[in-house]
Amino acid sequence: MESLLYPCINACRKSVCLDGLWKMQFDPSSCGKESGWMNGLPDSFSMPVPGSFADLFTEKEYRDYCGDFWYETKFFLEKQEGKEIYLRFGSVTHRAEVYVNGKYAGAHEGGFTPFVINITDLVTQDARNRIVVKVNNELNETSIPCGATAVLSDGRKIAKPYFDFFNYSGIQRSVYLVFVPKESILDYDTVVTLEGTDARVDYAIQTSGSHEVVTEIFDRKGNKVAENKGKEGALFIENAHLWNLDDPYLYSIVFRIVDGDQDIDKYPARLGIRTIQVQGKKILLNGEEIYLKGYGKHEDFEVIGRTFNYSVAKRDFALMKWSGANCFRTSHYPYAEEWYQMADEEGILIIDEVPAVGMMRSLMNFAAAGAGGKDTRFFMADIVPQLQENHKQAIREMIQRDKNHPSVIAFSIFNEPETTYQEAYDYFKPLFDYARTLDRQNRPLTGALLVNSTPDKCCCHTLCDFISLNRYYGWYIAGGPDLPEAEKAFRREMDAWNTVCENKPLIFTEFGADTSAFEHKLPSVMWSQEYQNEYYEMNFRVMDSYDFVKGELVWNFADFQTTEGIMRVNGNKKGIFTRNRQPKDAAFLLKKRWETKS
Numbered sequence: 001m002e003s004l005l006y007p008c009i010n011a012c013r014k015s016v017c018l019d020g021l022w023k024m025q026f027d028p029s030s031c032g033k034e035s036g037w038m039n040g041l042p043d044s045f046s047m048p049v050p051g052s053f054a055d056l057f058t059e060k061e062y063r064d065y066c067g068d069f070w071y072e073t074k075f076f077l078e079k080q081e082g083k084e085i086y087l088r089f090g091s092v093t094h095r096a097e098v099y100v101n102g103k104y105a106g107a108h109e110g111g112f113t114p115f116v117i118n119i120t121d122l123v124t125q126d127a128r129n130r131i132v133v134k135v136n137n138e139l140n141e142t143s144i145p146c147g148a149t150a151v152l153s154d155g156r157k158i159a160k161p162y163f164d165f166f167n168y169s170g171i172q173r174s175v176y177l178v179f180v181p182k183e184s185i186l187d188y189d190t191v192v193t194l195e196g197t198d199a200r201v202d203y204a205i206q207t208s209g210s211h212e213v214v215t216e217i218f219d220r221k222g223n224k225v226a227e228n229k230g231k232e233g234a235l236f237i238e239n240a241h242l243w244n245l246d247d248p249y250l251y252s253i254v255f256r257i258v259d260g261d262q263d264i265d266k267y268p269a270r271l272g273i274r275t276i277q278v279q280g281k282k283i284l285l286n287g288e289e290i291y292l293k294g295y296g297k298h299e300d301f302e303v304i305g306r307t308f309n310y311s312v313a314k315r316d317f318a319l320m321k322w323s324g325a326n327c328f329r330t331s332h333y334p335y336a337e338e339w340y341q342m343a344d345e346e347g348i349l350i351i352d353e354v355p356a357v358g359m360m361r362s363l364m365n366f367a368a369a370g371a372g373g374k375d376t377r378f379f380m381a382d383i384v385p386q387l388q389e390n391h392k393q394a395i396r397e398m399i400q401r402d403k404n405h406p407s408v409i410a411f412s413i414f415n416e417p418e419t420t421y422q423e424a425y426d427y428f429k430p431l432f433d434y435a436r437t438l439d440r441q442n443r444p445l446t447g448a449l450l451v452n453s454t455p456d457k458c459c460c461h462t463l464c465d466f467i468s469l470n471r472y473y474g475w476y477i478a479g480g481p482d483l484p485e486a487e488k489a490f491r492r493e494m495d496a497w498n499t500v501c502e503n504k505p506l507i508f509t510e511f512g513a514d515t516s517a518f519e520h521k522l523p524s525v526m527w528s529q530e531y532q533n534e535y536y537e538m539n540f541r542v543m544d545s546y547d548f549v550k551g552e553l554v555w556n557f558a559d560f561q562t563t564e565g566i567m568r569v570n571g572n573k574k575g576i577f578t579r580n581r582q583p584k585d586a587a588f589l590l591k592k593r594w595e596t597k598s
């Protein structure tokens, strides 16, 4: 198996970060391969890695470039004794083909999860080595996320996403050389059970050999609190310090492969002692009911696009906490791993979403290629096998990467697909079943449902452990002066969910109104800050009247970049904060509500 463990440095392992200024070259006619670009790019410019290339250019055709493009870097490799050498990409959007010293090393489909390639036999030690990556950012109906690729009359390709965020692409997350012993730790799982004031931690470790494994847990002061031997077993912590929202206490868990008193390999990680369950209409964290408050987010910021930046992320966590939020959804793709590490530290919950967005043919998915008004069926026989394979892979990589974070409380398997035909159920049922086999913590699974996925018509909500709705009453439906009508329609729909939710919680994963940070108007009009407040007041009034509503994640944390179009004004403006992270009026309304709402 491929190990997706985050790189670390200790006596047994090493990692070298290859981030920096790489070379890049566009390949609009896809001639790079036959022209031998794997041996070096003939006419390149410099490009930061990690980075989303789009907003770094001043030329429109480069910002919107769609097709093949190549990256290259060189690194000096010191002499290594007895180590396997891997190349690890945090993400390459949407697909990559990797060459080392001119030779094919491996490929990966999917732009939001890491992949590793064993390059031990391809590199030369004590010498400089060349890495070349062919990247492609085209969308189609079997890619995750879904979309189409249009060809203009001059032959240029243009991405037509079936989703509402800019198709940022490139080598968007960090690249590492990872050096591990021949016999190494590949993966691990932990499952917490609370027994009174004590905790039981069941663990399972996968290694590439058969030597003994030792697992130890240390508290924050460095005292050893539990130890066990074997690849599977249980550890017991007396008087366990729980991981909670107001006190996100983290233990360290250290896995070692041992040979007598010698360590063959060692991998240290953080461990939060917490449980998460759905019980009847309740969501329980450590056995106590919680109400989810927070945001749907994006990885999106001025200039850097989707590149992870610690300072931006720190500011986002500060704003989330300031507003009284306790949760965010990684709409619409798994974020950089550092987001989850920070959420563990900050005590913020995450609903982790796979990039399955755009599985719908309609105008609402913002697709120029969409067939609005026609048959909206999406899961047709010609695309299902390939789509399902890509979707399965994205689920597997997300769960493998993120399963051990205490902050991750649920996995979202889709965002707003077509769900009103039996084909949709037949498509999703095996994916939910598959996800359940991957998560030993048996976390709740969900998926965000679009407005036409009503309780009577939706075939897929039965697959979800809690129901997640994206609803826009007062924006896409009956906005402005019709707001009272929106409230009535919203209540009618909620009355219908009431019967479905007799024994299941429901949360809102999206609701929001586009709002200009520069518009004020009394009385309000749509797009003004006053209207955003009235919109939220109405929505909260409705949500508060139904006891099965157990969470509200507003859309969106901040304004974000999208494809150009008549529905968007230099991006989506539903942010509670502007794109540069300053509050709109609604931020204060949310803060007032969330500081007391439980």
Ligand code: CKU
Residues within 6 Å of the ligand: 163, 164, 165, 332, 364, 416, 450, 470, 510, 555, 572, 574
């Ligand atoms: C959001 C029709 C609802 C689509 N939903 C998905 C999300 O990605 C969009 O940004 C709504 C919106 O603002 O329209």
